[in-house]
Amino acid sequence: MELKKLSEHIWFMPYESERDRPNLGYVKGDNWSLAIDAGHSDNHVKEFYSLLETEGLPLPSLTVITHWHWDHTFGIHAVNGLCIANEKTNGHLLEWKSKIETNGPAEFLAIHESIRKEYAGGKEVIVKPADILFSGEMTFDLGGCRVRIVESESPHTEDSTLVYIEDDKVLFLGDSTGDDFMTGIKDMDLCQKLGAKIKMLNPETCMEGHWVPVPTEDSLEELYK
Structure with a gap:
């Protein structure tokens, strides 16, 4: 596995299909950096951080969560710095933390x-909620690089957060464009929203959770299938 550079x-x-691991994003500004999703x-997380260190990149000070599903969140306890999620996402994490404990x-x-x-091998399952909660939208200035995190309705989950790197015109979608994992239903009204x-x-490039970066038109076409 290697770290890939997408833009400035x-x-x-x-992503990796066998263990259902999603893409883990990393955004570096002049002053600080953030990660997108906390892994399975x-x-x-350790493999991700090892790749960052090999490239001479500082570990993220903040990790933004796109939605509650385990492959994006059950590594929260191992991330560097703080983790931010919307309130709905945190509610699901607290529910699973209680169930497992x-x-x-x-x-x-x-x-x-x-x-x-x-x-495998009896590895411990640890669920940790986010450190910071947000509602609606927030913007971070990493130093010469602005990042917007935006709550959105989606067909995949009720708690999607989109992460838009404005200066690079790249949008991290998580799994928001997919159908509902549990039911297989893809609600068209939610797709439209x-x-x-x-x-x-208005991004130029979209990064879905389990796919390669594509032009925005491709993600919209997939969404409306």
């Missing part, structure tokens, strides 16, 4: 084979 301020660790486990990880491990591969949000931000 952006790098990413590519502490092993995922009360009943053990069996229900979680039963969801999918990719989870059992990530946590997400599409409107994407068009409002």
Whole structure:
């Protein structure tokens, strides 16, 4: 696995299908840096950080979460600095933290084979909520690089956060353009609302959670399928 540079301020660790690991994004400004999503486990985070260190990049001071699903969040306990998520995302994390601490990880491990591969050998499952909560929209100035995080309705989950790097015109979508993981349903009304949000931000490139960077038109076409 190698760290890929996407634009002036952006790098990413590519997704992996076998363990259902999503892309992990990294944005560096002149003053500080942030990551996008916290990964499937502490092993995922450690591998990501090792790639950053190899490239001479500082570890992120902040990690932004795109939605609550485990492959994007169950590495939160291992991230450097603070983690920010919207209130709905944090609610789901608190629910799963309670379930696993009360009943053990069996229900979680039963969801999918990719989870059992990530946590093979009896690896401990640790769920931690975010450190900072936001609602609506926030903007960060990393130093010569502005990042907007925007809540959005989406067909995939009720708690999607989009991450837009304005100066590079790159939008991290998480898994927001996909259908509902549990039901397989892709609600067209929610697709239209997400599409409107994407068009409002007007990125040139979109990065979905489990795919390569593509022109925005390609992501919109996938969304409306």
